[in-house]
Amino acid sequence: MTDLAQAKQEIARLRAIINHHNYRYYVLDSPEISDAEYDSLMQELKQWETEYPQLVTPDSPTQRVGAAPVAAFGVVVHPLPLLSLGNVFSEEELLSWYNRISRLLGQPQFDLVGEHKIDGLAVALTYVDRQLTTGATRGDGSRGENITSNLRTIRSIPLSVPPEAPPRFEVRGEVFMPKAGFNQLNRERAEEGLPLFANPRNAAAGSVRQLDSRITAKRPLDIYIYMLGYAEGRPTPTTHWETLVYLKQLGFKINPNNRLLTNLEQVKQFCNQWQEKRDGLPYEADGIAIKVDSLAQQQRLGNIRHEPRWAIAYKFPAIQAFTKLKDIGINVGRTGTLNPYAILEPVVVGGVVIKHAALHNEADIRRKDIRIGDTVIVQRAGEVIPEIVGPVVSKRTGKEREFTMPSRCPVCGGKITRAEGEAMHYCSNAACPAQIRERLRHFVSRPGMDIRGIGEKLSATLLKEGLVKDAADLYYLKKEQLSPIDRMGDKSASNIISAINNSRKQSLARLIFALGIRHIGEETADILSREFHCLDILANASVEELTSIRGIGTEIASSLVAFFKLDENRRIIRKLKDAGVNPKEEAVPVKELPLAGQEFVITGRLETLGRHEAEARIKALGGTAKGDVTRKTAYLVVGTEPGSKLAKAKTLGIKQLTEEEFLTRLRMR
Numbered sequence: 001m002t003d004l005a006q007a008k009q010e011i012a013r014l015r016a017i018i019n020h021h022n023y024r025y026y027v028l029d030s031p032e033i034s035d036a037e038y039d040s041l042m043q044e045l046k047q048w049e050t051e052y053p054q055l056v057t058p059d060s061p062t063q064r065v066g067a068a069p070v071a072a073f074g075v076v077v078h079p080l081p082l083l084s085l086g087n088v089f090s091e092e093e094l095l096s097w098y099n100r101i102s103r104l105l106g107q108p109q110f111d112l113v114g115e116h117k118i119d120g121l122a123v124a125l126t127y128v129d130r131q132l133t134t135g136a137t138r139g140d141g142s143r144g145e146n147i148t149s150n151l152r153t154i155r156s157i158p159l160s161v162p163p164e165a166p167p168r169f170e171v172r173g174e175v176f177m178p179k180a181g182f183n184q185l186n187r188e189r190a191e192e193g194l195p196l197f198a199n200p201r202n203a204a205a206g207s208v209r210q211l212d213s214r215i216t217a218k219r220p221l222d223i224y225i226y227m228l229g230y231a232e233g234r235p236t237p238t239t240h241w242e243t244l245v246y247l248k249q250l251g252f253k254i255n256p257n258n259r260l261l262t263n264l265e266q267v268k269q270f271c272n273q274w275q276e277k278r279d280g281l282p283y284e285a286d287g288i289a290i291k292v293d294s295l296a297q298q299q300r301l302g303n304i305r306h307e308p309r310w311a312i313a314y315k316f317p318a319i320q321a322f323t324k325l326k327d328i329g330i331n332v333g334r335t336g337t338l339n340p341y342a343i344l345e346p347v348v349v350g351g352v353v354i355k356h357a358a359l360h361n362e363a364d365i366r367r368k369d370i371r372i373g374d375t376v377i378v379q380r381a382g383e384v385i386p387e388i389v390g391p392v393v394s395k396r397t398g399k400e401r402e403f404t405m406p407s408r409c410p411v412c413g414g415k416i417t418r419a420e421g422e423a424m425h426y427c428s429n430a431a432c433p434a435q436i437r438e439r440l441r442h443f444v445s446r447p448g449m450d451i452r453g454i455g456e457k458l459s460a461t462l463l464k465e466g467l468v469k470d471a472a473d474l475y476y477l478k479k480e481q482l483s484p485i486d487r488m489g490d491k492s493a494s495n496i497i498s499a500i501n502n503s504r505k506q507s508l509a510r511l512i513f514a515l516g517i518r519h520i521g522e523e524t525a526d527i528l529s530r531e532f533h534c535l536d537i538l539a540n541a542s543v544e545e546l547t548s549i550r551g552i553g554t555e556i557a558s559s560l561v562a563f564f565k566l567d568e569n570r571r572i573i574r575k576l577k578d579a580g581v582n583p584k585e586e587a588v589p590v591k592e593l594p595l596a597g598q599e600f601v602i603t604g605r606l607e608t609l610g611r612h613e614a615e616a617r618i619k620a621l622g623g624t625a626k627g628d629v630t631r632k633t634a635y636l637v638v639g640t641e642p643g644s645k646l647a648k649a650k651t652l653g654i655k656q657l658t659e660e661e662f663l664t665r666l667r668m669r
């Protein structure tokens with residue numbers, strides 16, 4: 001075969017592989033390989049194409065930014081294409097980028113701006129006459145998806161801007177999911193047996209591309225605006241830095257870590273400093289975006305295909321590494337869930353030794369086809385729990401073993417069950433020592449009864465020494481029982497006793513949450529406490545009564561009923577009550593509520609709330625919601641395409657509220 005023929009073959013092979021992974025990543029939000037592997041495939045293709053430029057075709061993955069948008073959303077044509085950044089992977093590459101720019105500008109020194117390159121997804125927001133009119137994904141750079149209603153649910157995106165804003169303009173930014181929110185979301189999904197998101201980027205992309213924006217609204221999404229796309233009708237600043245300051249004044253969320261940098265030394269320092277501190281950031285950043293500050297200079301430098309010459313991404317080293325999966329262990333959670341975890345050949349990932357990684361559930365292990373003995377890709381980023389991205393199938397020797405859940409609990413030998421359609425396996429023995437320990441830890445945790453001083457170790461000791469058998473026993477502990485415990489001493493013992501005593505005053509919502517009932521998170525506990533006012537009434541509620549409450553489905557209702565039916569749980573609640581732990585949620589008299597005596601009428605469509613939901617919220621805050629405007633109407637809420645009520649309100653001189661103003665009154669802004 002000639003060299004050219006071989007190159008042709010190799011290029012075709014790489015393009016097919018990359019196209020497949022592009023589809024997985026951009027269209028399905030479900031990658032099968034790590035970013036590092038993808039980068040190296042792309043790098044390989046680019047090398048071939050540099051060597052054989054005659055083989056470059058417009059449909060090569062190197063020639064476009066992303067994949068086509070899915071059909072379900074409307075298409076938005078970007079008036080100005082959304083570019084992507086070229087990458088540099090070392091200080092030398094950074095230096096050669098800088099020198100090239102410097103040569104083109106004919107200046108040894110020029111201002112730049114350094115920003116975190118956040119790992120989320122790029123969006124363009126268009127504002128016309130002060131209102132957010134369109135929010136779109138990048139798509140392939142020229143055409144994106146219309147996800148306006150989803151983006152409107154992100155609190156940090158302003159729905160309207162002040163009068164001094166240009167009459168028509170577009171800003172661009174990165175929507176992302178903070179690490180804490182991502183971990184929480186995956187924990188909840190694991191419990192509910194839903195597929196997990198591989199990383200915060202996929203979680204953000206998946207959330208923003210929901211066809212039902214109510215789902216998006218529940219996801220912990222955030223945004224940083226990183227540039228002005230275009231602006232019409234008003235002069236705007238002439239440098240990137242001043243533009244960011246200007247956008248901040250217009251109410252946009254701008255990353256406070258951005259810096260104006262005046263020379264190469266400062267650029268390098270900015271990159272190195274954040275490479276070291278990236279783990280401590282509340283979001284995942286995969287590099288630094290460096291941009292020439294002067295917009296006139298940006299103009300002069302221009303773009304090469306989809307990438308600007310005036311900006312570059314300095315990529316941080318991968319947070320992934322290869323290692324061997326030695327075995328799979330199992331932790332038993334407080335509700336009896338069996339949580340498998342990976343026992344790894346220790347490996348350094350981004351400067352930290354990793355020995356364990358989360359594996360979530362059996363279905364997830366199967367889906368990723370992870371086998372004991374496999375070489376696996378481990379991924380770690382800051383507070384994100386280390387995870388296994390997937391196996392390296394090509395390294396298999398045939399000696400790998402598939403994992404199956406045991407039929408008996410590894411801690412107590414109890415029977416293992418799995419409900420039809422659920423992903424999690426459970427130890428069915430409520431007296432399992434591991435479950436008891438985890439329940440106790442949950443009870444005293446910060447969002448629970450918040451009893452400081454009782455950590456993992458002390459919980460275990462208290463149970464081992466037989467000082468407590470369940471959470472209620474904590475309230476019967478005496479200082480004299482605690483002080484003799486290893487290195488405890490008198491002072492710590494009295495601190496703990498007073499922390500326990502203080503917790504008697506915690507709210508009913510906290511107590512409900514602290515009981516550790518399956519599927520009952522903080523939000524549900526809050527709803528239940530407001531509905532039932534005390535634990536006794538809740539404990540006797542039927543499934544029908546429970547499901548009639550907004551926000552309580554059959555799964556939660558059955559879980560509650562099952563929990564309160566158990567003698568063991570009833571006994572614990574009685575003991576708590578006897579010890580004086582019996583908080584009551586006092587109903588606030590209606591006349592003290594913030595909207596008391598105010599009558600609201602809504603006309604037109606609201607973007608953030610359904611009509612029913614809006615009315616329920618008005619009532620919950622003590623107001624009334626009516627269908628027609630009368631002299632008694634306090635406010636007319638005006639949505640899009642308002643009806644005849646607007647004219648009537650005008651003649652009667654009734655005050656009108658925009659959706660934004662209405663949300664403020666509902667305490668939702």
Ligand code: IVH
Binds near residue numbers: 084115
């Ligand atoms: S600037 C012309 N700044 O990285 C410059 N991008 O390939 C266009 N990103 O699509 C992008 N943080 O999704 C820029 N501070 C930042 C960024 C950032 C994250 C993403 C964005 C973009 C991709 C670049």
